[in-house]
Amino acid sequence: MPVRIRLQRRGKKGQPFYHVVVADGRAPRDGRFIEKIGTYNPLTHPSTVVLNEERAYYWVNCGAQPSDTARLLLRREGIYLKKHLMGGVAKGALTAEQAEAKLAAWKEEKSRKLNEEKLQSINSRKDEMKQRLLAEQKVNEVKAAALAEKRQAAQEAAAKAAAAEENQATDETASATEEATAPVEE
Numbered sequence: 001m002p003v004r005i006r007l008q009r010r011g012k013k014g015q016p017f018y019h020v021v022v023a024d025g026r027a028p029r030d031g032r033f034i035e036k037i038g039t040y041n042p043l044t045h046p047s048t049v050v051l052n053e054e055r056a057y058y059w060v061n062c063g064a065q066p067s068d069t070a071r072l073l074l075r076r077e078g079i080y081l082k083k084h085l086m087g088g089v090a091k092g093a094l095t096a097e098q099a100e101a102k103l104a105a106w107k108e109e110k111s112r113k114l115n116e117e118k119l120q121s122i123n124s125r126k127d128e129m130k131q132r133l134l135a136e137q138k139v140n141e142v143k144a145a146a147l148a149e150k151r152q153a154a155q156e157a158a159a160k161a162a163a164a165e166e167n168q169a170t171d172e173t174a175s176a177t178e179e180a181t182a183p184v185e186e
Contacts, residue, residue, distance in 0.1 A: 002064070003023070003024060003034065003059070003064040004023055004064065004065050005059060005064045005065070005067065005074070006023060006069075007019070007021075007040060007069055008021045008030050008033065009030060017040075017041055018039065018040040020036070020037050020039065020040055020056075020070060021033035021034070021035065021036050021037065022034045022035045022036075022037060022059050035059075037051060037052050038056065040073055045118075049076060051074075053079065056079045057079055057083065060074065060079055061086075078103060078106060081103060082099075085102055
């Protein structure tokens with residue numbers, strides 16, 4: 001069986017984290033492995049891949065067969081580009097310095113794009129939080145206005161009730177004084 005480069009699952013339920021390992025093809029997914037060459041965290045945005053590039057290149061050159069996901073990770077990290085460029089060096093199409101310069105330029109471009117993506121993600125989250133805050137402030141203002149109207153209506157009702165009570169009290173005292181001052185007819 002060939003040697004495989006594959007992912008070994010770690011982490012909790014619903015929160016995967018992977019080790020990128022070189023293992024015998026017959027070994028179980030999370031079992032025995034020959035060498036751990038990196039990690040992969042799909043939960044971050046963009047996903048985080050940390051690889052020992054020298055060892056990954058060594059194993060790819062030795063003929064280790066990567067799984068589909070591992071192949072994508074190796075391609076993303078430039079291992080296959082390096083293999084392609086070193087093949088050109090072996091054939092005499094370019095020099096080792098030219099190959100290293102092309103690889104460095106590609107990595108620089110890739111890191112620039114990743115940084116832009118991270119900044120865009122951070123800025124979009126900040127904008128989203130601002131929008132949420134503005135929406136919450138509008139809702140709070142509406143609630144505060146409704147509460148102020150309710151309090152004002154309650155105060156007006158209390159004032160009307162007090163005025164009515166006062167009017168009733170003055171009417172009762174006026175009628176009581178009229179009865180007291182009225183001549184008694186016999």
